[in-house]
Amino acid sequence: MATLELEAASNQLRNNDVEQQIDQEIKVNYSQRAQWLRAAVLGATDGLVSTASLIMGVGAVRQDVKSMIVTGFAGMVAGACSMAIGEFVSVYSQYDIEVSEIKRQNKASVDDEKESLDESDKEDLPNPFKAAGASALSFVVGALVPLLSASFIKDYKVRLGVVIALSSLALLVFGGIGAVLGKSPLKRSSLRVLVGGWLAMGITYGLTKLIGLAGL
Structure with missing residues (x-):
């Protein structure tokens, strides 16, 4: 009887540990998703304000629509490229730091970092290319609002x-x-x-x- 109670208690503890791990993973995934969404909103806001300000600035001295549109378009492209490059460099630096930390924790001895990381480690690492693409895209989305509103x-x-x-x-x-x-x-x-x-x-x-x- 005592053995059965111990087994039941052990199973309950394991179930609780699994549930806590699942809850933690859900919270982490939600937190990461929220951070990405907020970064996208900030990028779109930056694109909108930058492009609208450029259009208004040119509009202060030039009244033709072509000058305003060309300036706004150039600002949109330049801003998107700047956002993408900056985000790529920033996230890649974070990627290198996290890879080094994981390799230290795993006491990896191989030189190729891809071979020294398992699949779960790779999934948790930030992706510089995705971050750069998301930043550029969000900037363009925001910039299109004033650009299109002035086009017609x-x-x-x-x-x-x-x-x-x-x-x-x-x-x-x-x-x-x-x-x-x-x-x-x-x-x-x-x-x-x-x-x-x-x-x-x-x-x-x-x-x-x-x-x-x-x-x-």
Whole structure:
């Protein structure tokens, strides 16, 4: 009887350990997914604010739609490339550090790091190529909002108004998504992103206008 009770207790402990391990893996996977989503939202916000500010800056001295679109497109491509390269370098550095730590823990003796890591280790490592692609894609998604909103409107003042209006709406949406992922106050986070975007567009427009008036 005592043996059966010991076996039952042992099985219960094993089941509890398995359940705790599964719960921990779920939490880790959710945390990693949330981090990726939040990084994507931040990248999209960066693309939107940067491109909208460029369009507003050019619009301060040039009223033709072609100049605004070409500048916005160049800013989108340059920003996406910059984001991708920066994220690739950053994540690759993190990858090297984690690989070195795993090899120290496993006391690996082979030189080829791929041969010294098992499949579970590889799955947990960050992927620099995926990170670079996600950063570039999110930047482009955000940049397309002001770029497309300025593409089909001929009237100069209406064009600027539409860019500001649609960019503001998108900033509120991105700020709200970021607040949900970061579990922060929705209204405060959205307004913070919106005001930051307005400041960036306003400062860029104002300084470029001053340069234009100075004849530089």
